[in-house]
Amino acid sequence: MSRLHFKAIKGQAREIVGAILKSPEVESCGEKVILKVRLACEEIVMNVTTYAYPEESDGFLDVDIEKTDRITIRFEDGGVPFNPLEQEEPDTSLSWEKRRIGGLGIFLLRRKMDDMRYAYKNQKNVLTIEILRSER
Numbered sequence: 001m002s003r004l005h006f007k008a009i010k011g012q013a014r015e016i017v018g019a020i021l022k023s024p025e026v027e028s029c030g031e032k033v034i035l036k037v038r039l040a041c042e043e044i045v046m047n048v049t050t051y052a053y054p055e056e057s058d059g060f061l062d063v064d065i066e067k068t069d070r071i072t073i074r075f076e077d078g079g080v081p082f083n084p085l086e087q088e089e090p091d092t093s094l095s096w097e098k099r100r101i102g103g104l105g106i107f108l109l110r111r112k113m114d115d116m117r118y119a120y121k122n123q124k125n126v127l128t129i130e131i132l133r134s135e136r
Contacts, residue, residue, distance in 0.1 A: 001025070002065040008058040013049045014015060016061060017041045025067035029133060036131050037071060040109055044075055052079025052125070054099070070114065074128045082125060083118045085110070 004080070006016050020026060020041050025133040026034060053059035064074040084106045110116060115130040 001067075002063075004063040004065070005060065006063070007060045009049045009061050010053070010058050011049065013042075013046045016045045016049070016063075020045075020065065021065055023065045023070060025065045029068070030069060031113070033071060033133055034130055036112055037073070040073070040113060040129050040131070043106070043128075044108055047082075047084070048075065048077050048079065048125075050083070052077050054080075070133055071131045072128065074126065074131075076124050076126050078124050081120050083120070084127065085116060085118050 004016075004023070005020055006012065006019075007017065010067045017038070021034065021038060026037050027067075029037070048059075048061050054127055059077060059079055060112075062076040064076075066072045087106055110128070114132045117128045119126045
């Protein structure tokens with residue numbers, strides 16, 4: 001299991017995602033699983049580094065990565081409480097011009113991940129995703 005700790009995360013999304021993708025657990029997976037991990041991490045990390053903390057705070061992000069028959073990635077931050085799973089799904093029947101901005105990334109994650117869970121524990125957001133390792 002890999003444990004990654006990032007502090008001063010503002011503007012560091014690319015570096016954080018890169019470190020997650022270079023973890024032994026992720027690097028040893030097949031291409032389809034790695035693409036799912038990349039998609040999820042880009043969305044989640046960008047949201048945390050952009051929106052979780054007030055402007056004057058650089059914040060932190062802890063990431064635990066475990067590999068069994070699935071890849072489990074747990075993201076923990078001390079930012080503003082935010083449960084992405086409670087967000088209203090965008091109306092995908094509308095044209096791009098008529099849709100409200102935001103929400104599409106979480107919408108895609110809900111469909112691509114094999115499991116997603118959120119909890120607010122000890123004044124921290126904890127979002128866990130799971131991706132089965134079978135190449136389906």
